[in-house]
Amino acid sequence: MTDKYTQFVSRGLGRDIAKKLGLPQPVELRRYRPGQPLIEGPILVQGAGAGADELAAALLAWDLDVRRHAVPREKLGAIILVLDEVARPEDLERPVLTAAASLRDLASGGRVVTISRSAAEATDPAAAAARQGVDGLLRSLAKELRAGATGNGIVLTDGARTTSPGTLGALRFFLSGRSAFVDGQFLTVTSDAGELPADPEKPLTGKVAAVTGAARGIGAAIARTLHRDGATVIVIDIPAAGDHLAAVANEVHGTALQLDITREDAGQRIIDHAVQRHGRLDIVVHNAGITRDKLLANMDQSRWSSVIGVNIAAQLRINEALLASEHFRTSPRIVSVASTSGIAGNRGQTNYAASKGGVMGMVRATAPLLAEHGGSINAVAPGFIETEMTAKIPFATREVARRLNSLQQGGRPGDVAEAIAFLASDAAGGISGEVLRVCGQNLVGA
Amino acid sequence: MPENGTPAPGPQDSVAPPAAPVQQLRKAVVVGGNRIPFARTGGAYAKSSNQDMLTAALDGLIARFGLQDERIGEVAAGAVLKHSRDFNLTREAVLGSALSAETPAYDLQQACATGLETVLGLANKIKLGQIDSAIAGGVDSASDAPIAVSEGLREILLDLNRAKTLPQRLQILSRIRPKDLAPDAPNTGEPRTGLSMGEHQALTTAQWKITREAQDELAYNSHRNLAAAYDDGFFDELITPYRGLSRDSNLRPDTTLEKLATLKPVFGKNLGAEATMTAGNSTPLTDGAATVLLASEEWADAHDLPKLATVLDGEAAAVDFVHGKDGLLMAPVFAVPRLLARHGLTFDDIDFFEIHEAFAGTVLSTLAAWEDEEFCRTRLGLDGALGTVDRAKLNVNGSSLAAGHPFAATGGRIVASLATMLHRKGTVDGRPARGLISVCAAGGQGVVAILEAH
Numbered sequence: 001m002t003d004k005y006t007q008f009v010s011r012g013l014g015r016d017i018a019k020k021l022g023l024p025q026p027v028e029l030r031r032y033r034p035g036q037p038l039i040e041g042p043i044l045v046q047g048a049g050a051g052a053d054e055l056a057a058a059l060l061a062w063d064l065d066v067r068r069h070a071v072p073r074e075k076l077g078a079i080i081l082v083l084d085e086v087a088r089p090e091d092l093e094r095p096v097l098t099a100a101a102s103l104r105d106l107a108s109g110g111r112v113v114t115i116s117r118s119a120a121e122a123t124d125p126a127a128a129a130a131r132q133g134v135d136g137l138l139r140s141l142a143k144e145l146r147a148g149a150t151g152n153g154i155v156l157t158d159g160a161r162t163t164s165p166g167t168l169g170a171l172r173f174f175l176s177g178r179s180a181f182v183d184g185q186f187l188t189v190t191s192d193a194g195e196l197p198a199d200p201e202k203p204l205t206g207k208v209a210a211v212t213g214a215a216r217g218i219g220a221a222i223a224r225t226l227h228r229d230g231a232t233v234i235v236i237d238i239p240a241a242g243d244h245l246a247a248v249a250n251e252v253h254g255t256a257l258q259l260d261i262t263r264e265d266a267g268q269r270i271i272d273h274a275v276q277r278h279g280r281l282d283i284v285v286h287n288a289g290i291t292r293d294k295l296l297a298n299m300d301q302s303r304w305s306s307v308i309g310v311n312i313a314a315q316l317r318i319n320e321a322l323l324a325s326e327h328f329r330t331s332p333r334i335v336s337v338a339s340t341s342g343i344a345g346n347r348g349q350t351n352y353a354a355s356k357g358g359v360m361g362m363v364r365a366t367a368p369l370l371a372e373h374g375g376s377i378n379a380v381a382p383g384f385i386e387t388e389m390t391a392k393i394p395f396a397t398r399e400v401a402r403r404l405n406s407l408q409q410g411g412r413p414g415d416v417a418e419a420i421a422f423l424a425s426d427a428a429g430g431i432s433g434e435v436l437r438v439c440g441q442n443l444v445g446a
Numbered sequence: 447m448p449e450n451g452t453p454a455p456g457p458q459d460s461v462a463p464p465a466a467p468v469q470q471l472r473k474a475v476v477v478g479g480n481r482i483p484f485a486r487t488g489g490a491y492a493k494s495s496n497q498d499m500l501t502a503a504l505d506g507l508i509a510r511f512g513l514q515d516e517r518i519g520e521v522a523a524g525a526v527l528k529h530s531r532d533f534n535l536t537r538e539a540v541l542g543s544a545l546s547a548e549t550p551a552y553d554l555q556q557a558c559a560t561g562l563e564t565v566l567g568l569a570n571k572i573k574l575g576q577i578d579s580a581i582a583g584g585v586d587s588a589s590d591a592p593i594a595v596s597e598g599l600r601e602i603l604l605d606l607n608r609a610k611t612l613p614q615r616l617q618i619l620s621r622i623r624p625k626d627l628a629p630d631a632p633n634t635g636e637p638r639t640g641l642s643m644g645e646h647q648a649l650t651t652a653q654w655k656i657t658r659e660a661q662d663e664l665a666y667n668s669h670r671n672l673a674a675a676y677d678d679g680f681f682d683e684l685i686t687p688y689r690g691l692s693r694d695s696n697l698r699p700d701t702t703l704e705k706l707a708t709l710k711p712v713f714g715k716n717l718g719a720e721a722t723m724t725a726g727n728s729t730p731l732t733d734g735a736a737t738v739l740l741a742s743e744e745w746a747d748a749h750d751l752p753k754l755a756t757v758l759d760g761e762a763a764a765v766d767f768v769h770g771k772d773g774l775l776m777a778p779v780f781a782v783p784r785l786l787a788r789h790g791l792t793f794d795d796i797d798f799f800e801i802h803e804a805f806a807g808t809v810l811s812t813l814a815a816w817e818d819e820e821f822c823r824t825r826l827g828l829d830g831a832l833g834t835v836d837r838a839k840l841n842v843n844g845s846s847l848a849a850g851h852p853f854a855a856t857g858g859r860i861v862a863s864l865a866t867m868l869h870r871k872g873t874v875d876g877r878p879a880r881g882l883i884s885v886c887a888a889g890g891q892g893v894v895a896i897l898e899a900h
Binding site: 231240246249254255277279 | 502505506509510512514515544586679681682683685686687688689692750751752769
């Protein structure tokens, strides 16, 4: 269900009024459903060079309607702007302005995806400028897109190509309805690691995944999405949430593990449960989190320590157990839930933001440790998501909060879950140490 | 309903091969259990029916062990206080759960021994090779108790149903008197003596000269042990919260011997100074449900499930309380030595004693009887006293005085907890750890069992 305002302005009189008054006009986003085509309409691959040619060939192999030249006034499903060869800022002009001519033909729910090289790796100042320029370009363009269209970018480091599994995996994610609420974001592909799924509808077949905080909200959505994608799911939550947890477990045909993740032996308990009941453990999603909001001037010890304890200390301790375990060695995946509060800050949430900032630091430093085993760790930072928790925010505050992004609406728990399911998949093998925001390009914290 | 609630049609037997008859008995193992927290009557579950609670306990078990859409060999459960509409209580609970709708079920009723008897009956079927998996359980609600119309009104209504003409019907209706309209609520009175269970136990407690202090101490230990078990996370794998409750609501972690000593006697008041039984050392009326997953070793292995303990054996006994030969709740006193003898065991071979605390006086009278040389010689036919139960091995994670006692659910609570304790203990002096369960029941009955660590 979309919110009432979105329903009102999406048709008839409401649409006309909103248009005349210049009010936000959010639309219902194109969200993934099994059986849905990757994208409706032709895909324009813009850009000259071997990288663009190879990418176009790879997309053709997926039986997509790929165009190298736009036909004016023909609706496009997506525009892929391949900028991997730009060496100087001036090099951006031609491909960017050519693509610009097609922007008005982008269908609602369409996609713009840039593919460029890492500015951090450029030693030549002009190349660094050109590459970094893509960042500003894409983020601004994403804010100009309307009608549920999004713009996101893929950054390649020296070890990655336009046709690396990670690049194609990220591209599929950005083109599909799975990325509906991801806007103005970049994913960096660092290697040729990873593998595209045999069945794109079931990318997690054969995998065993553990999800913490799975009794309700975003955690329950993650469990459902991983199950839908083919994984066997272990749902974990504190014993007091056991009744909701059991309902989720039974819905996703998984097993329920009532466990306080702050327990010293939590990591081992998760591994033992996974190995005994399901024979393996491939994916761990650190979703459990709490808020104990208070201005720092009024903060007490228990508010501070409980938030740090659950949101980051427990994750670190569980990861230590995972890294030490021989049962977590075959392309293991860890995905943590961070928060845009940890990036942009949020009044009254010093403890929470410290813990979520901590998650991002942990992810960056853990990535090389998992790389040894072909593993990866990433974080997803949700923005305003419509949950039981955000439903308790006073009406006016909530109404403002959910409009403050490029898509002018709140995300759904399932949107966060889709990003996590992608990062947990083999296709995301070449992506590690990253933080992907699922925030509709929130205007704060850019 | 599970997401894929509509299984593809096909013959049931294609799901799994039928259990094969065996020449030699197999082992029946306890895989684990699940119960909802027990609630004092009129509390958190006041509006929950037996079927609601049993379904919740089943669904928690299914979630813990990943049994969604599984066709279990058989499910047996029961309730002591049961509505007549619940003639198929267990089967209805199964249909409302996430189990395969092709799972058969039956109801069983043996008063407070119902839960333990479902475990023993189903374990026997597994041992015989009739089934490979089973769920045993029990449920009771004293809050949602059935209330019947009076016997007078019932006869009138039945006559009315048989009447054929209007004048006949009017004539029958005119027989109704105001007293007929009083409802008939269930009580714990014994039909043959008219005495309540508490009054019966008060006689036994006095007969065995059990002191008030000893009873209060047992109650105190029950609360203390149960609270410690919760704090240890012992119940994380045994309980699924229900209706906002995540611990037994009768539990008083902060109770003291001094507080218990202030309570006034509620049973045996006609005994004067010998009245020792209070609300503190007797179990309260409680609502709740418990389930236990049983399996053959092969089934547990094939489903990657734990094997906590084996159900070694069980024994039932009954006493002639009607003529005052023995106390109403003393039947386990007779069942235990028979069961031990069958396996050549003594109390020294038992590591955990789980003696259901219907009343503190029941447990202490039972222990006293086993320590009494004269009684053991004359009534149990032994050479001397059966023995002394080491208090350090008695109800170590609390029992009914603290947890409460929803009659038919108590057996499942004890079996699942004991199996977990045995599994953790592992072996003792090179042999599997062993636990004895003793449950007394209305009608002068008792059922006892022995479990061994797997």
